Amino acid sequence: MTKSQLQKKLSAATIYDGGAEPDTGYDTVCACDMMSELLAMMNHSCQRNRGIILLTGLANPQVIRTSELVDIRLIVFLRDKKPTPDTVELARKCGITIMSTPHTMYKCCGILHDLKLNDVQGENAPG
């Protein structure tokens, strides 16, 4: 899935475009509000070179920093959350694309699951 396809499917607005897409496109999803939980999940995953989408209701700089450290290049903020200017600035420095969708986490997960994107811990969507 490309960034523009994702934007359409989630009715999302791009806040900052971090540039190049992964060769595989975005094919894996992680939905999480706790950054320690995200780090725990990433520690168990083997997602090298996969394009991971992070769905989160948290919109502060730590989300960007956490994503940078585990090589997540695309973040979607839920329920129209707007990140602070320092969050956008850190996304720019890290080259991470950030979007905002009006949908809830549940709805976004449902949409992306129906599109057969993978779970971050390696389990594929049924298909």
Added chain:
Amino acid sequence: MNDTNGTQMHLEYPVQGGDFSSAGGASSRIKNVLKRLGIEYETIKRIAIASYESEMNIVAYAATGKLLVDIVPGEISITAVDIGPGIPDIEQALQEGFSTATPLIREMGFGAGLGLPNMKKAADEMVVESTVGIGTTVKMKFRLT
């Protein structure tokens, strides 16, 4: 590649307690050094996770601290040293879900009681030493195979 080609290196990164705006910066720099050395992806990921959790612990709980990185052939170690309140019961602190985090720390997405357990899972070896009222030292080793 998952070795340092004979490179030996010692690096130190200061971490300021309470400075949430810079939190994670030291771990980001450590990750970039390891990438430049050509360390294997999976090892970099484990080190980045452990380093970041330990950096967040210093920012969240300590007055000040630093991350020390020692790179020798076959092994990388990360040592997080802080001057702070210390940990009264280390075994309890290592249990998943135990947390003394403030609401501010939770707002940042941390404080779920996963920090030290995450560090232990990411590292091949981890030793925690702490003195109440003085501070805490966490030594983590990552083997390069």
